[in-house]
Amino acid sequence: MSELIQISANELKFLVKRSVEGLGFAPGDxxxxxxxxASAFQLGLANSGLLNQALDALNSNMKAPELIASSDQELVFDAHGQSALVQVELALGLGLARCSPQVRVKNVVAAAFAASCVMNWLTQPLSQPLSQQCYALYFTHRSGAQRCVLIAADGQPxxxxxxxxxxVEAKMRVLFHSGSCFYYF
Structure with missing residues (x-):
């Protein structure tokens, strides 16, 4: 029988922080x-297997997702297999700043971790009225089934x-939807 230990969300947050620090990422990352x-675990979106995948996919040589296509209607990024633990902020931030109807981030590992990123962004004051709505974040759950997290405009699940x-077409993507706006991670 395997031994299980229980840790608090705060302990998990600092264990992951130290792991990412050891890989050479910036303090903010x-x-x-x-x-x-910690947030994904508290919401039931992640387990230790998904966290292991996310940590294994971290590559400190890739600092941001690559913008591969841009139009008035859509921004498309490629994360090149990087973990959602560090890849989603820049794409989401640009999408929210531009009020882009669609943002896609392809090839991102452990996309469920994008939910807490969205919640954090929405707790910040947003200058664009179109950004101040409820959001739906679609992703492939660790069980393989599609899931949707509804998030209020203030960042609360x-x-x-x-x-x-x-x-969501592929396992390594997330769809972020606001009214008529879609964000794919």
Missing amino acids: QLAAGIKA LGLYQPREQR
Whole structure:
């Protein structure tokens, strides 16, 4: 029988922070990764297997997702297999700043960690009125099923649901939806 230990969200946050620090990431990325991990565990979106995947995919040589296409209607980024623990902030920030109808981040590992990133961004004052809405974040859950996290405009989670139709095409993406706006991670 394996031994299990219980740790607090704060302990998990600092364990992940230290792991990311050991890989050479900037202090802001270290703390953000810890916060995302702790939040995803508290919401039931992640487990130790997903966290292991996310930590294994970290590569300190890649600092940001690459913008591969841009138009008035869509921004498309490629994370090149990097973990969502450190890759989603820049794409989401640019999408929210531009009020872009669609933002896609392809090839991101452990996309469920994007939920806490979205919640954190929404707790900040947003200057664009179009950004001040409720959001839906679609992703492939660790079980393999599609999931949807509803997030209030103030960053508070409203619920976790299983959508009727498949919204995310690939396992390594997340769909972020606001009214008529979509964000894919």
